[in-house]
Amino acid sequence: MAFGAFAGGPEAAPGVAAAQRKSRIVLLLLLPGVIYLAITYVAPLISLVLTSLQSPSPDLAIGSYVYGFNVGNYVVALQTYAPVLGRSFLFALTATVLTLLIGYPLAYFIGVTLRRFPLLQSLALVLVIAPFFISFLLRTLAWKQIFSDEGPVVSFLQALSLLPHDAHLTGTPFMVIFGLTYNFLPFTVLPMYTSLERLDLRYLEAASDLYASRWNTFWRVTFPLSLPGVVSGTLLTFIPATGDYINASPSFLGGLDTAMIGNVIEQNFLVLQNYPVAAAMSIVLMVAILIPVAIYVSATKTEDLL
Amino acid sequence: MTAFDEAGADLELRQITKTFPGFTAIEQLDLTIPAGSFFALLGPSGCGKTTTLRLVAGLEEPTAGRIVIGGRDVTAVKPHERPVNTVFQSYALFPHMTVQGNVEFGLRRRGAKDAAARAAEALRLVQLDHLATRRPSQLSGGQQQRVALARAIVNRPALLLLDEPLGALDLKLRREMQLELKAIQAEVGLTFLHVTHDQEEAMTMADTVAVMNHGRIEQMGSPQELYELPRTAFVANFLGQSNLLTGEVVTSSDEVTVVDVAGSRLAVPTARAQRTSGTVTIGVRPEKLLLVTDAPTPTPGVNVIGPGRITDTSFAGVSTQYVVEFPDNPALPAVTVFAQNLVFGSTLNPGAEVWVTWSADHSFGLVDAAAPGSSFAGDDEPSEAAAAAGEA
Numbered sequence: 151m152a153f154g155a156f157a158g159g160p161e162a163a164p165g166v167a168a169a170q171r172k173s174r175i176v177l178l179l180l181l182p183g184v185i186y187l188a189i190t191y192v193a194p195l196i197s198l199v200l201t202s203l204q205s206p207s208p209d210l211a212i213g214s215y216v217y218g219f220n221v222g223n224y225v226v227a228l229q230t231y232a233p234v235l236g237r238s239f240l241f242a243l244t245a246t247v248l249t250l251l252i253g254y255p256l257a258y259f260i261g262v263t264l265r266r267f268p269l270l271q272s273l274a275l276v277l278v279i280a281p282f283f284i285s286f287l288l289r290t291l292a293w294k295q296i297f298s299d300e301g302p303v304v305s306f307l308q309a310l311s312l313l314p315h316d317a318h319l320t321g322t323p324f325m326v327i328f329g330l331t332y333n334f335l336p337f338t339v340l341p342m343y344t345s346l347e348r349l350d351l352r353y354l355e356a357a358s359d360l361y362a363s364r365w366n367t368f369w370r371v372t373f374p375l376s377l378p379g380v381v382s383g384t385l386l387t388f389i390p391a392t393g394d395y396i397n398a399s400p401s402f403l404g405g406l407d408t409a410m411i412g413n414v415i416e417q418n419f420l421v422l423q424n425y426p427v428a429a430a431m432s433i434v435l436m437v438a439i440l441i442p443v444a445i446y447v448s449a450t451k452t453e454d455l456l
Numbered sequence: 457m458t459a460f461d462e463a464g465a466d467l468e469l470r471q472i473t474k475t476f477p478g479f480t481a482i483e484q485l486d487l488t489i490p491a492g493s494f495f496a497l498l499g500p501s502g503c504g505k506t507t508t509l510r511l512v513a514g515l516e517e518p519t520a521g522r523i524v525i526g527g528r529d530v531t532a533v534k535p536h537e538r539p540v541n542t543v544f545q546s547y548a549l550f551p552h553m554t555v556q557g558n559v560e561f562g563l564r565r566r567g568a569k570d571a572a573a574r575a576a577e578a579l580r581l582v583q584l585d586h587l588a589t590r591r592p593s594q595l596s597g598g599q600q601q602r603v604a605l606a607r608a609i610v611n612r613p614a615l616l617l618l619d620e621p622l623g624a625l626d627l628k629l630r631r632e633m634q635l636e637l638k639a640i641q642a643e644v645g646l647t648f649l650h651v652t653h654d655q656e657e658a659m660t661m662a663d664t665v666a667v668m669n670h671g672r673i674e675q676m677g678s679p680q681e682l683y684e685l686p687r688t689a690f691v692a693n694f695l696g697q698s699n700l701l702t703g704e705v706v707t708s709s710d711e712v713t714v715v716d717v718a719g720s721r722l723a724v725p726t727a728r729a730q731r732t733s734g735t736v737t738i739g740v741r742p743e744k745l746l747l748v749t750d751a752p753t754p755t756p757g758v759n760v761i762g763p764g765r766i767t768d769t770s771f772a773g774v775s776t777q778y779v780v781e782f783p784d785n786p787a788l789p790a791v792t793v794f795a796q797n798l799v800f801g802s803t804l805n806p807g808a809e810v811w812v813t814w815s816a817d818h819s820f821g822l823v824d825a826a827a828p829g830s831s832f833a834g835d836d837e838p839s840e841a842a843a844a845a846g847e848a
């Protein structure tokens with residue numbers, strides 16, 4: 151490329167040829183990745199779209215469908231499950247805001263305050279990642295035990311009369327949001343930590359030299375400079391949290407009326423064997439996430455930093 | 457802190473000490489800078505110039521001592537409440553803001569209504585108004601430096617701290633900005649504390665120069681004073697070049713002190729000598745020396761050393777630099793002579809036998825003794841340090 155750009159006149163041709171040869175090598179190197187993406191991403195996506203348009207087979211056997219163009223699946227999906235979709239977004243959004251509120255100060259503490267103590271900094275990072283060493287199913291079940299009706303938290307709150315005697319915590323929206331926040335916190339903290347760890351403190355000094363109070367310095371310099379980490383951290387929480395089906399499942403922290411869209415898709419797929427509706431729901435979910443995420447990313451203007 | 461300062465304030469550092477863990481950067485520094493002056497702090501890399509500025513700006517806390525700006529003790533005042541702005545050595549321009557946004561930053565924090573217009577005016581002053589919408593990363597080093605300058609000046613601080621603000625500029629632009637800075641300072645009447653390791657810059661720009669070394673002020677005065685009458689070997693060699701000769705005092709009267717340097721009796725006016733007994737080092741600037749090819753007759757008031765041999769000549773346009781060594785008297789260090797090229801071509805060639813003479817009135821006597829071999833400092837030394845200094 152560079153050679154081509156500088157070469158002029160009669161010498162231009164060899165330069166361009168070299169550039170083309172180079173780009174062919176680049177394509178060759180990209181090939182394994184492209185094949186991998188085609189097999190693992192594009193093919194399932196096409197299959198998903200085709201499934202979402204299937205009709206029940208004429209013999210009406212359960213779980214048996216034929217290919218068609220049955221847009222009705224989408225109508226069913228949207229009509230039946232619009233409230234669930236709304237609840238998914240509400241839960242995921244609340245959990246994302248909570249992880250941000252808890253995670254940003256934590257990331258700041260590890261990335262900036264602990265900078266002078268590299269050993270403590272590494273230790274704190276290990277502690278953030280430590281929960282990953284135990285399966286998150288087990289950890290979520292452990293929380294169910296802790297918050298169960300006979301568990302210490304409920305008994306304690308009842309003893310203080312902060313909870314009525316017939317109250318539960320498990321199975322409530324509170325519990326589902328708690329689980330989402332807990333499980334996704336490291337995914338929010340790590341990207342924000344990466345941004346804050348690289349933050350050049352001389353900018354903060356310059357701001358204070360230019361009459362900015364600590365509050366102003368934070369909002370006008372620190373936070374904008376850490377925005378790439380905030381955006382990727384919140385996306386890494388919001389997107390998977392919206393489709394999560396573990397925390398909200400009645401077997402874990404959820405109840406019968408806390409179902410999120412992941413639970414509904416799971417149920418349609420594995421229990422009701424209504425594959426077309428499950429597929430249609432998946433696509434609705436995908437589009438429903440893509441739209442707000444695209445708006446969010448373009449509003450924070452960090453697409454080049456992600 | 458809402459009012460903009462109409463005039464500069466004076467700065468007073470009283471017995472400031474700053475220690476970092478295991479290292480004393482500033483030692484009992486006393487410094488008074490009168491309001492409205494252009495003050496240069498000159499010193500080699502690592503001598504504590506940046507630390508001094510950071511202490512004044514409030515970005516660093518002194519270990520001991522007090523800082524007084526305009527009569528007010530600001531030692532415990534937060535940086536954003538001090539009437540001070542800094543042009544940082546690393547510029548520290550906010551990367552997420554445009555040039556205009558950077559320059560407006562300070563004005564907006566103080567609630568100035570016409571921030572945009574004043575920022576535009578400051579950018580015009582540094583000839584960057586056409587780049588106002590760019591990001592700092594899209595500017596060259598020199599342009600970034602000028603933005604940093606505009607960002608500080610626009611606030612009209614009572615005290616402006618400049619940390620090697622012209623270091624990244626090429627020579628022509630540096631000269632231009634030096635004049636520009638001086639004009640700005642004269643126009644707005646603010647107090648400028650200008651840090652540099654470039655002795656020429658300090659001498660041409662400042663009313664008063666303080667030469668700093670190892671966290672201490674070695675000498676302070678007008679550029680001419682420092683040049684004509686350096687008190688220490690460090691100042692004599694950091695500010696221009698000097699020939700330093702060490703010997704024993706033979707006689708000392710109110711008018712003149714005579715020093716025996718390796719057999720030559722050299723006179724220095726007592727008023728220009730810091731010490732008048734024991735072993736002393738006297739010095740003379742290379743351009744004050746004359747070369748003669750015949751043994752001069754002894755004349756009162758004229759110092760002579762020689763005979764010696766020219767070992768090196770280098771032509772430098774307006775002058776020729778000669779190095780004279782004394783093979784007959786190895787105790788005498790080599791001497792550098794600058795001769796004006798008043799006539800066409802250089803008149804003396806290497807190997808020629810010469811005597812070096814100068815008017816005794818041009819000698820100066822130092823407080824300290826020159827370290828062996830340091831009698832001559834190449835005049836490109838400070839600028840080499842400048843090139844290597846970088847962020848130091």
Ligand SMILES: Nc1ncnc2c1ncn2[C@@H]1O[C@H](COP(=O)(O)OP(=O)(O)O)[C@@H](O)[C@H]1O
Nearest residue numbers: 476479481500501502503504505506507508848
């Ligand atoms: N935060 C710090 N911790 C330890 N030493 C420091 C610190 N800041 C500066 N120093 C040391 O103090 C000395 C003076 O530094 P500085 O003021 O930056 O010098 P300069 O005159 O080049 O601007 C240097 O030797 C430097 O290494």
Ligand SMILES: [Mg+2]
Nearest residue numbers: 505506545848
């Ligand atoms: Mg410095």
